[in-house]
Amino acid sequence: MNLNNIDTQDIELDLLLRAVYMKYGYDFRNYSKAHLKRRINQRLMLSDLNSISELQHKLLWDKSFFRFFLQDLSINVTEMFRDPEFYASFRKKVIPDLKTYPHIKVWHAGCSTGEEVYSLAIIFKEENLLNRTQIYATDFNKGVLETAKQGIYNKKEMDLYEQNYADAGGTGKLKDYYTSKYGSVLFDKSLTKNVVFADHNLVTDGVFAEVNLVFCRNVLIYFDKTLQSKVLDLFSNSLAKRGFLCLGTKESLKFTGYDENYSAVDKKLKIYKKTQLTK
């Protein structure tokens, strides 16, 4: 092997991720490298730094800077009823099954700023399930959890969300669930009465609870295959018998080795049902 072929930036990136893990306990070493490099290069530009090594120095010696870095590596693009056809299918194919349970536990992993937590809660409410459902909404980023807890969003987004809601098979109007003020909207607190927002890191933390539904959409795409299978293992161990797993529409169990443990409820929209007791 010719060591000179290793790109200097790749060496720097490797060292940075190790330093961050040792210093702060957050492990990004198995994130998609293209994703990391894009986000980190943006940070270099924003903070006027010349190299990843400089960023590493700053991160090691300036603890207050770390929260920017954490924000940079968070997955923070989300919307209410994202992929409405997924929610429509969820309503049709998963809800009837959940209705047979006296109590339902849901783990929404990587919930970010919470738009999809409210989406899910609205569906459960419309299906008369919300009162007997416990939702754990988790993320590793405490900042986004705070936003999720507040349930305040920009009014500008609401036209799109109203349309998504209708396409997702909503039975009323989305605007019935929020009040508007000064360009913002505040979602009805009764929606999150049974939601616990909690700090949980998929990479370094263990099984959260035994649940009937794991909801984790567009998070796994940011991980490499090794980490994907580790997290899928965590989900398998968290799911009760015949529990459901909902992934993002471009995420799949196909290349992971886990497809044998699940049957597809909706193959196209990535809704799966656990078929085995253990992994």
Next chain:
Amino acid sequence: MIKTVVIGASYGGMDAIKTILQALPKSFTVPMGIVLHIGNNKISSFLSILNAQTNYSVKEAEEKESVKSNTVCFAPPNYHLQLEDNATFSLSTDKKVNFSRPSIDVLFETASWALKEECLGILLTGSNNDGAYGLEQIKKAGGTTIVQSPETSAAKLMPENAIKKCQPDFILDLKDIAAKMVEICA
């Protein structure tokens, strides 16, 4: 040796891509990744046409799918397409870049990191600013770059921007691009 060809196109891109893929000989098997700005509903019918009328297996890229010869992978609507170091495609729902998701710059830049000089980047017709930065990154990393000549482009702006920004290795009429790809990858 070129390991993957990455192509970006916007307005007028369907015809341009079809022209190129149909002109490539069967012996040309280098994997291709493509970002085409196109309406969400049109892509699947376009891909089935290409599948039927070219020598290649043409499909939407799947998450963590390996880059394969004889295969052309398109970015799915509303996702960025990235190339990883280990010769797999990955997808991302990150913010739009140049008002676009998928963005050509994202594919090109990640390809430049993953492939260095083993990358061929081709920017075709379009009427926005996407792709110029990414093509520059491919060139800086030692890769080879082609831009469709503005005169043969349905929309000139995108090729013109790229030509200005990065002095591509080749500026070619649409009909000559396939032959040059064969020559470069030989």
